Amino acid sequence: MHPVCMAWNQVFVRRVGIEEPVLQDVSFTVEEPQVIAIVGHNGAGKTTFARVMVGLVPIASGQITILGEPFTAERRQVQMGFQPLSAQILGGTVEEELAIALASRDFQGLAMDWISMRNEIQSLCRQFGLAVRLSTPVHHLSGGQLARLCIASAIASGADFLVMDETQAELDPVTRDTMRRLFRRLAAKGKTIFLVTHDMEDVLTADRVLVLDAGKLVADMPVTSFFYAENHGTTPCEQYRFDPPVLVHAARSSNRRLGLNLTPLTETEWTEGLLHAVASRWNFG
Numbered sequence: 559m560h561p562v563c564m565a566w567n568q569v570f571v572r573r574v575g576i577e578e579p580v581l582q583d584v585s586f587t588v589e590e591p592q593v594i595a596i597v598g599h600n601g602a603g604k605t606t607f608a609r610v611m612v613g614l615v616p617i618a619s620g621q622i623t624i625l626g627e628p629f630t631a632e633r634r635q636v637q638m639g640f641q642p643l644s645a646q647i648l649g650g651t652v653e654e655e656l657a658i659a660l661a662s663r664d665f666q667g668l669a670m671d672w673i674s675m676r677n678e679i680q681s682l683c684r685q686f687g688l689a690v691r692l693s694t695p696v697h698h699l700s701g702g703q704l705a706r707l708c709i710a711s712a713i714a715s716g717a718d719f720l721v722m723d724e725t726q727a728e729l730d731p732v733t734r735d736t737m738r739r740l741f742r743r744l745a746a747k748g749k750t751i752f753l754v755t756h757d758m759e760d761v762l763t764a765d766r767v768l769v770l771d772a773g774k775l776v777a778d779m780p781v782t783s784f785f786y787a788e789n790h791g792t793t794p795c796e797q798y799r800f801d802p803p804v805l806v807h808a809a810r811s812s813n814r815r816l817g818l819n820l821t822p823l824t825e826t827e828w829t830e831g832l833l834h835a836v837a838s839r840w841n842f843g
């Protein structure tokens with residue numbers, strides 16, 4: 559059995575002035591590193607969920623554990639990115655920001671010497687595609703570069719879980735796509751990414767989707783099950799009033815026309831599925 563990376567057990571959160579709990583009886587487990595999309599309409603509790611995850615909002619009851627230990631914000635295992643990105647940067651330059659993050663990771667261990675730190679900062683910049691001088695002032699960075707710096711900084715500080723609260727929203731489509739690929743790479747390297755988003759294209763790149771509705775976790779499923787239903791029926795995506803991405807619309811419509819059951823999450827999967835279906839029909843026809 560996989561060790562349970564993170565578990566929420568019957569978590570309730572209350573906010574001053576609101577009678578109903580803003581999160582109610584939320585339970586789920588993360589058993590392996592994944593990209594997890596958190597979706598919900600306005601006021602569903604997504605930002606509250608993200609803030610609980612980093613210890614900014616206390617829980618009223620229930621438990622959250624990480625690797626079997628009770629969650630405490632001090633361990634810095636979870637880091638959060640939020641808008642505006644510039645508000646979470648502490649350093650004045652790229653180098654300062656990453657040095658602060660590395661120092662916060664190592665503050666309980668041996669302090670790093672200057673050369674090792676500089677090497678690690680350069681390696682982080684390469685890893686996260688930050689092709690700028692280390693001395694670049696943070697306020698000179700573009701939106702995409704700032705997003706990369708925030709993620710690099712979170713990883714440098716030792717986090718295994720990243721919660722990105724609508725950090726994609728301000729980015730241009732190309733950068734957004736690059737960030738999605740970066741999240742997938744991080745998951746492959748053992749990090750779990752929670753992507754709080756309204757954008758169904760983001761959901762397409764996740765492994766799993768959690769749907770919040772009026773503070774309750776109403777669905778927790780693989781992304782394929784969220785976008786595709788058996789026998790061309792209503793999907794959870796539609797049931798919870800989200801508009802599926804173009805790829806899903808197109809694949810479902812071709813499934814109906816051709817009597818297929820393809821469930822692609824990328825254009826490549828769709829093309830390969832179609833080619834395979836056509837080839838098998840031709841062989842058996």
Ligand SMILES: Nc1ncnc2c1ncn2[C@@H]1O[C@H](COP(=O)(O)OP(=O)(O)OP(=O)(O)O)[C@@H](O)[C@H]1O
Nearest residue numbers: 573574576580598599600601602603604605606607
């Ligand atoms: N600091 C606060 N004090 C009191 N109530 C709050 C506070 N922050 C959020 N709430 C309430 O908690 C509920 C959930 O809000 P939250 O911001 O978590 O939702 P959300 O899903 O992120 O919404 P959106 O998509 O609009 O950002 C809402 O009813 C909101 O009014």
